[in-house]
Amino acid sequence: MATDPLLVCEHVTVTAGGRKLVDDVSLELPRGKLIALIGPNGAGKTTLLRAILGLVKYDGRVRINGRIGYVPQRLQYDRTLPMNVMEFMALTLQKRPVAFGVASRVKKRVLELLDAVGARKLARAHLGGLSGGELQRVMLASALQDQPELLLLDEPAAGVDIEGEATFNDLITQQVREHNATAVLVSHDLSVVSDLTDQVVCLNQSLKCVGDAKDLLTAERIAEVFGGHKAVYGHHHHH
Amino acid sequence: MFDVIANYFTNDWQLPILLSVVCVSIASGVLSPIVISSRMAFFSDAVAHSTLAGVALGLLLGLGNPVITMVLMGVMVALVIASLRQFTTLALDTLLGVAMAGSLAAGFLLYEYQKGYADLHSYLFGQPSLLGWSDFWMLLFNATISLLVIVLFSNRFLLLAVSRPLAQARRVSVARYEFLLIVLLGLVVSLSVRAVGLLMVNALLIVPAAASRNIARSVRGMFIGSMIVAIISGLTGLFAGDFLGLAPAPAIVVTAVLCFIVSQVLRPFIGHHVAEA
Numbered sequence: 001m002a003t004d005p006l007l008v009c010e011h012v013t014v015t016a017g018g019r020k021l022v023d024d025v026s027l028e029l030p031r032g033k034l035i036a037l038i039g040p041n042g043a044g045k046t047t048l049l050r051a052i053l054g055l056v057k058y059d060g061r062v063r064i065n066g067r068i069g070y071v072p073q074r075l076q077y078d079r080t081l082p083m084n085v086m087e088f089m090a091l092t093l094q095k096r097p098v099a100f101g102v103a104s105r106v107k108k109r110v111l112e113l114l115d116a117v118g119a120r121k122l123a124r125a126h127l128g129g130l131s132g133g134e135l136q137r138v139m140l141a142s143a144l145q146d147q148p149e150l151l152l153l154d155e156p157a158a159g160v161d162i163e164g165e166a167t168f169n170d171l172i173t174q175q176v177r178e179h180n181a182t183a184v185l186v187s188h189d190l191s192v193v194s195d196l197t198d199q200v201v202c203l204n205q206s207l208k209c210v211g212d213a214k215d216l217l218t219a220e221r222i223a224e225v226f227g228g229h230k231a232v233y234g235h236h237h238h239h
Numbered sequence: 240m241f242d243v244i245a246n247y248f249t250n251d252w253q254l255p256i257l258l259s260v261v262c263v264s265i266a267s268g269v270l271s272p273i274v275i276s277s278r279m280a281f282f283s284d285a286v287a288h289s290t291l292a293g294v295a296l297g298l299l300l301g302l303g304n305p306v307i308t309m310v311l312m313g314v315m316v317a318l319v320i321a322s323l324r325q326f327t328t329l330a331l332d333t334l335l336g337v338a339m340a341g342s343l344a345a346g347f348l349l350y351e352y353q354k355g356y357a358d359l360h361s362y363l364f365g366q367p368s369l370l371g372w373s374d375f376w377m378l379l380f381n382a383t384i385s386l387l388v389i390v391l392f393s394n395r396f397l398l399l400a401v402s403r404p405l406a407q408a409r410r411v412s413v414a415r416y417e418f419l420l421i422v423l424l425g426l427v428v429s430l431s432v433r434a435v436g437l438l439m440v441n442a443l444l445i446v447p448a449a450a451s452r453n454i455a456r457s458v459r460g461m462f463i464g465s466m467i468v469a470i471i472s473g474l475t476g477l478f479a480g481d482f483l484g485l486a487p488a489p490a491i492v493v494t495a496v497l498c499f500i501v502s503q504v505l506r507p508f509i510g511h512h513v514a515e516a
Contacts, residue, residue, distance in 0.1 A: 055407050070408040077402040081276055082455040088401065090394075092409055097393045099272070099462040126456065127401070 004065050006031045006150050006182050007052065011060035014047050021047040022058070023206040029199075031066075031149065032180040034173060036193045036213070039203035045186045046073060048203065049152050066149030071139045073154035073186075079128030085138055086110055086123045093145060113141040117171050132158075136168055144175065151175065151183040169194055243482045255375040256367050260473045260491075262378035263431050263443065266385040268469025270427060271448035272461045273393060276400035279424060281332055282320065284441040285339040286428045289316035291437060292346030293429065294362055298353045306377065306433065313429030316342055317421045365436030365488030367477065374433060381430040388423055396420065397458060435488040443469065446495040453502035454509050468498045 007029040014022040022044040029035060039045050051058040053070060089110040090102040102110070114120045119137040122130070130138060136156060143151060153172065157165045172183050173196050184201075193200060193213065202208040247257040274280055293312030297305020320338050327334060350359065361369065395416050399406045403413055424444075431440045451464025476491025483490075 053408055072402070072404050072408060075402055075405060077405075078276065078400060080452070081397075081400060081458075082452055082461045083397070083401070083458050084456065087458045091398045091401075092394070094394070097390055098397065098458050099389065099393050101459055 005029060006064070006066055008063040009048075009052070009060065010062075012048070012051055012062060013059045014044070014051050014056055015059075020205060022051060022203075024060075025203070025207050026060075027201065027207065027210065029150070029182055029184070031182055032176060033182050033198040034176050034196055035182060035184045035199045035201060036197045037184050037186045037201045037203060038190060038193065039188065039208070041188045043188070043204040045188070045203055046154055049154055049184075049186060052152065064150060067146045069143030069146065069148030069151045071136070071143050071151070071153040071156060074132075074158040075135065075139065077127075081128060083127045084123070085114070085119075085125050085127055085130070088127050088138070089113065089142055089145070092142070109145075110141075113144055114138070116144060116175075117141045118167070133165075133168065137171070140168070140171065147179065149179075149181050151181055152186070153183060154186045155188070156185055157187060169196070240478070240482050244478050247478075252371075255372045256370050257477065259370045259375045259378045259434055260367060260477045260487075261470065262375065262382040263434050264469040264473030265382040265466070266378075266427050266431065267443035268447050268466035269382075269389050269462070270385050270424070271444050271446075271465045271469065272451070272458075273389070273396045273400075273420065274424070274444045275448040275452065277396060277420060279420065280441070280445045281335045282317070282421070283424045283428050283444050285320060285335040285342070286313050286317050286425050287432065287437045287440045288339045289313060289342035289346065290429050290432045291350060291362060292316075292342050295346050295349035295353065299349065304373075306430070309432060310426060310429040312342075314422055314425035317425035321418065321421045361436070362432065363436050363438050364486050365432070365434055365439055367434050367487045370434060377430055378434065381427055385423070385427055388419070392416065392419065435491065439488040439492050442492040442495065443472075446492070446499050447472070450495070450499040450502040453499070453506045464502075468495060472498060 005028040007027070009025055009027040012022060012025045012027075013020060025048060037045055037048075047056060049070075050056045052062055052064070053068065054062075086102055086107065087098045090098050090106050093109060094103050094106045096103055111120055111123060114123055114137075117137040117140050119134065119141060122134055122138060125134070127138075140153075143153075151172070156168060156172070169185075172185070175181055176183050185197075197213040199211065200213045201210050247253045274283060290309045290313050293309035294305045296312060297308035300308065302308060316338060320334060323334055323338075324331060360366075395406070395411050398409065398411055399413060399416055407413055428440055428444070431443070435443060447465040447468040448461060450468045451461050455461040455464050472491050472495035475494045476489075477487045479485070479494070480487035480490035
């Protein structure tokens with residue numbers, strides 16, 4: 001079982017309004033890897049994630065041999081809602097209405113989850129008052145609640161300052177290494193690709209490249225995927 | 240004033256009025272946070288206005304008590320609005336404006352044709368003094384259903400209120416819960432109209448949570464505050480209205496709005512502070 005691929009996509013195509021948002025993507029993701037899914041804006045990255053999550057209709061097949069956790073792209077939410085982080089996390093952890101209070105067993109679990117992302121002190125914080133980086137940590141903690149084997153993170157760096165981004169990436173790497181989970185970090189730029197990335201998947205409607213991070217990140221390949229917008233890869237280009 | 244209050248406990252015909260108002264307050268107090276958080280305020284208003292057509296329809300069919308046609312009309316208009324949303328590119332407030340104006344105007348014409356202006360006032364502003372035991376049982380049912388739905392589904396409603404995409408990713412069926420909320424609001428609003436009037440009922444679904452949101456720091460606080468405001472306004476409005484010889488339903492709403500004003504004044508001192516996003 002452990003050698004089975006964690007995720008298999010076979011000829012996944014998502015069509016909307018006669019346009020192919022994701023075109024015939026076949027992909028296998030192994031366990032215990034840090035994977036970067038990159039492609040320009042409008043390349044269908046979020047749509048592919050939504051297909052994997054079963055939130056959009058698609059042709060083809062998706063097989064997942066494990067639990068999924070999902071951290072959505074720059075969450076737009078009602079910041080005026082009087083809700084603290086503890087209550088937010090409890091919404092999906094207990095049957096009892098959060099309006100009646102958070103069960104002590106759930107409180108303990110939430111603190112464990114927040115601990116895992118270094119955000120224990122946020123438990124009593126107002127959800128609407130979180131900074132971009134804090135929100136990402138809370139969302140990660142929330143995504144970790146079912147001990148996911150596949151962690152999908154859509155533009156995790158958006159709205160996070162550089163320093164926050166570094167620690168956030170460390171947190172994800174830690175999850176991958178400690179729990180043999182696979183994390184897919186999605187981005188329209190190369191910020192998600194780090195020294196720690198095992199595999200890179202380039203998408204622009206169809207799959208442009210899949211492979212080992214070190215071999216694939218050549219300027220030509222990136223230019224091909226991004227349609228010549230070399231600026232995103234500029235600093236490597238000048239060397 | 241004490242005599243006025245005591246009478247509600249000693250007079251057989253006044254006890255169901257008191258209990259009915261308590262039931263309406265419980266239903267609105269418990270649903271108000273969900274209505275506000277789900278941005279359904281305008282929606283429930285449209286449903287409330289449509290109940291006049293239900294009354295007129297009931298009269299046309301010769302029903303003595305048009306409550307069945309009111310509920311049917313309220314739930315039907317709620318469902319029509321909900322399904323129209325899928326087939327139009329218009330904004331929801333535009334759609335609700337059309338539905339509200341249309342159903343109120345049609346309802347009024349139908350009503351006027353049969354009864355002129357007789358009793359119209361009591362449908363618009365409510366007439367708690369006419370409530371009997373049968374009304375109480377219906378409103379008790381109303382309060383029980385509302386409490387039950389909150390106990391069973393409020394976590395899902397709140398997750399949806401925080402973020403739809405997040406709720407979807409957590410396998411919460413957005414369509415199913417929206418449908419449930421819509422039907423529930425259609426039911427609660429229509430059943431409450433006889434007690435508090437179609438122009439006033441929506442205030443009871445909005446103001447309690449609006450007041451408590453001003454000062455609450457948590458979901459729990461928001462629900463408790465909303466319940467307290469709803470019950471205090473219900474009882475104060477009923478007793479004060481009786482004592483001063485004023486219409487009870489508007490007195491209830493005015494009391495609730497006074498609570499809101501107090502919460503607004505207190506907000507800078509005890510409310511949470513929303514960070515600039």
